[in-house]
Amino acid sequence: MKIQKTILRRTFLIAAFILAGCGGKEATPDPQAVLTAAAETANAKMTELAMATPIPTDTPVPTATASPTPTETVLPPTTVAPTTLPAGSTVAERVEFVADVTIPDGTVFAPNQAFTKTWRLKNAGTTTWTTAYSLIFFSGEKMGAPSAVPLPNDVPPNATVDISVPMISPASPGQYIGYYMLRNPQGKNFGLGPNADQAFYVWINVAATGTVLASATPTGPTPTPGTPTPGTPGVTLTPTNTAAPAAVSNPTISVNTASYTGSCPYTFVFPIQFTVNQATAVTFRLEGGSGTPGVNLVLPADRTENLQPGIYSNQFELTITSSMSGWARLRILAPLDLSSPVVNFELTCQ
Structure with a gap:
């Protein structure tokens, strides 16, 4: 206007x-x-002027178009392949027992009979065993075996090897167990179990003179636990549907001389034995007492052994300096509390 x-x-x-x-x-x-x-x-x-001036029209306000939000590209997480150890392995050098190729547990021999024990072992660690590694005698009854036997070939992880050792059964009847381990080139021993600190073993029985109940190199498959072959020496059939046996059972003790008269001091020897039904650490001791006033026994220290299934044999010694009468027994302290029957002994000093 x-x-x-x-x-x-x-x-x-x-x-x-x-x-x-x-x-x-x-x-x-x-x-x-x-x-x-x-x-x-x-x-x-x-x-x-009116014709020259354009009449303004209502220009619609453009609808705001939301700019598309850029989509963030999510990269998949980087997967790092784990370092895989053989099943159950916690150390670089570890043995897994596979089979007794010869001489199943409890095989019976005559005295002084030559035989060859062969174990099949698996490399359950991460280090290759070379021929610089050896099988070595560790403890128990050596039975004429060499102190060390080199491995016959290289054994990479997860592979198996058969290792043989020549032996001779002892001259006296009884049960005998020898324990073995492997040794690396640096002189370190290793064996079974999570910490590679358990030995494997050979276990035989020696019968009376002239009785031959086993072949020195038996053939055929080795009976596996739970499926023993009837008639195999030293193999006892286990009835099914029975309660599992305790880890340790049947402790026994004897004395070399129940009554001795002679010069003093005198050392009594007490052979002991018990059955190990599953691999375990066993702690045991010799317990005893005096029936003579004023005479006290000095008993040996407790012992602990990492044992595999089988019959374990050992002995305690007790040296006494004066006349007395006494008693002794074997006491299992772990993995359970178990005692043997008592044996009596008597010493008369002259």
Whole structure:
């Protein structure tokens, strides 16, 4: 509206100047005619201006289009392949017993009979056993075996090897167990179990002189636990559906001389024996007492052995300096509390 009034004023002024210029001094303009002409000129100018000026239209506000949020590319986590050890392994050098290739546990021999014991062992560690490794005698009854036997070939992890050792059965009847381990080139011994600190063994029985109950190199498959072969020497059939035996059972003790008369001091020897039904650590001791006032026994220290299934044999010694009578027994302290029957002995010093 303000624009229209401005245009109207300018139009009147222009018209007035034009009329004044055209008429000269001799003509006197008619005021009414001037106003009419000015009005017509203003209307025409406004019409021209209206046509020249576009009428604004309502421009729709553009709808805001959300810019797509860039999708974050999630990379899959990097998978690091774990270092896989053989099942149950916790150390680099460890043995797993596979089979008795020859001489099953409890095989019976005559005295002084030669035989060859062969174990099949598995490398359950992560280090290859080379021919610089050896099987070594560890403890128990050596039975004429060499102190060390080199491995016959390299044995990588998870592979097996058969190791043979020549032996001779002892001269006296009885039960005998020899314990063995492997030794690396640095002189470190290792064997069975999670910590590779348990020995494997050979276990035989020696019968009376002249009785031969076993072949020195028996053939055929080795009976596996729970499926013994009837008639195999030293193998006892286990009835099914029975309660599992205790870890240790049947402790026994004897004395070399129940009554001795002679010079003192004198050393009594007490052979002991018990059955190990599953691999375990066994703690045991010799217990005893004196029936003679003023005489006390000095008993040996407790012993602990890591043992494999079989019959374990050993002995205690007791040196006495004066006449007395006494008793002794074998006491198992762990993994359970178990005692043998008592044996009596008597010493008369001269």
